Amino acid sequence: MIISFDMEYLFKSLKIVIQEGVFKKDPETTDLGKRIVGQGILMIDEMGFECFTFKKLGEQIGSNESSIYRYFENKHMFLLYLASWYWSWIEYRLVLHTHTIEDPEDKLRKALEILSGDVMEDKSFSHINETALHRVIISEYSKSYLTKEVDEENEEGYFSVYKRLVLRLRDMIEKLNPKYAFSLCLASTVLEGTLHQQFLRDHFPTITNCNKKVPAKDFFIDMVFNCLKK
Amino acid sequence: MIISFDMEYLFKSLKIVIQEGVFKKDPETTDLGKRIVGQGILMIDEMGFECFTFKKLGEQIGSNESSIYRYFENKHMFLLYLASWYWSWIEYRLVLHTHTIEDPEDKLRKALEILSGDVMEDKSFSHINETALHRVIISEYSKSYLTKEVDEENEEGYFSVYKRLVLRLRDMIEKLNPKYAFSLCLASTVLEGTLHQQFLRDHFPTITNCNKKVPAKDFFIDMVFNCLKK
DNA sequence: ACAAATATAATAGTATTACTATCAAGATAG
DNA sequence: CTATCTTGATAGTAATACTATTATATTTGT
Secondary structure, three states, rough: OOOOOOHHHHHOOOOOOOOOOOOOOOHHHOOOHHHHHHHHHHHHHHHHHHHHOOOHHHHHHHOOOOHHEEEOHHHHHHHHHHHHHHHHHHHHHHHHOOOOOHHHHHHHHHHHHHHHHOOOOOOOOOOOOOHHHHHHHOOOOOOHOOOHHHHHHHHOOOOOHHHHHHHHHHHHHHHOOOOOOOHHHHHHHHHHHHHHHHHHHHHOOOOOOOOOOOOOOHHHHHHHHHHOOO | OOOOOHHHHHHHOOOOOOOOOOOOHHHHHOOOOHHHHHHHHHHHHOOOOOOOHHHHHHHHHOOOHHHHOOOOOOOOOOOOOOOHHHHHHOOOOOOOOHHOOOOHHHHHHHHHHHHHOOOOOOOOOOHHHHHHHHHHHHHHHHHHHOOOHHHHHOOOOHHHHHHHHHHHHHHHHHHHHOOOOOOHHHHHHHHHHHHHHHHHHHHHHHHHHOOOOHHHHHHHHHHHHHHOOO
């Protein structure tokens, strides 16, 4: 899909809204907040989530640790924020690119293309480097829910965007084959699996067929349509 | 499969061998080492990997922090040790239960049953509580490779057991359908996916079909055989 | 234009983590 | 029965993950 001028303006006039409670103060409302998010993504991408600290981020952006704490309770909440932002962005792109498609098969195929992360327009949504964020999500997203606090945080709604995405995919799957018994499993496996295959491609190439020439979408499209054959 | 007396003895006389370098001193060689591993698993299961520390473990087993450091460099290496142990144990069970099966379809089905974690014999392999370890792997395994050091540690061979398991599954897949183009993707997706579906069943039941009545193996067997249909 | 409110920066301080180093006591092996 | 090896106890360090306080700068409402 070619991004038109019109769409560029649409991008710029839209704001991704993040669930209350993930942040203490909305970073989108100030310049400092935007720098925290924008540079935070770049730092996690470079040094990994474990080595990343608010102190280092403060130095990087010429600000103070304590100022960052006014926006986010801790770095775990910061990761939840980034994840919500990322999945909202994916959801937005998913809807944008599929809502006009009538044929359920075409629609699902398009959805899988977007979710599998191979297509990545280089249009920057405000202050966020989506390519860096995408890498961060591949390497760090699982850590946002593999915690002892997952049930409470789930109740707070911190994973609702991600769950909604799974349900959207489930709906598309069921549209194509209402009798298929594992639509939720398949949808959640695809969403998790796409991140995983991208990680394997970069770090464990001996246990995946994905590489520069074989995009992950080839596998997932093949898999999903095989499962839905009547 | 019913575990015979003979097999119980087999279990007890076998030792799972872990790759050099993961530990500083082999914990299987001493009583203290076994307590570290045995209780460490229970503690991580209870409090999660993030809250787990060697100091707490030392208190728990009536020993000293510094003594534990003589066995493992840090808690990350401890997790790598547990993961190697777990996947070796799975590999052992996989081979044990499938090597006599001639028919490729039956063999693969049996393999998927074992890997999907629904069948869990309650035979304890020495000092390790496999049920607790299984829960630990579901919640913590990803953290062992989602790090910035993954490439170096992969070169050291710390993930070789897991990769070998994927390749075993790939072989079974290719036996059944040599023309299937994504045997590695499918194998690695199954291994990762089974852990993920078990996690979803326990924490995000709205995005999986798996539950007490519907075991994960149903989905994965259906999925794999759909993919391999000619 | 000015007072009041708000945002940020700077500093200090605390409890915990993730170790390392040293030394002494007990067990064990040659 | 001495030499070595293992463990336990203590101390210490640098970093982390915060919280609290205060001063300064900026914005805003009238």
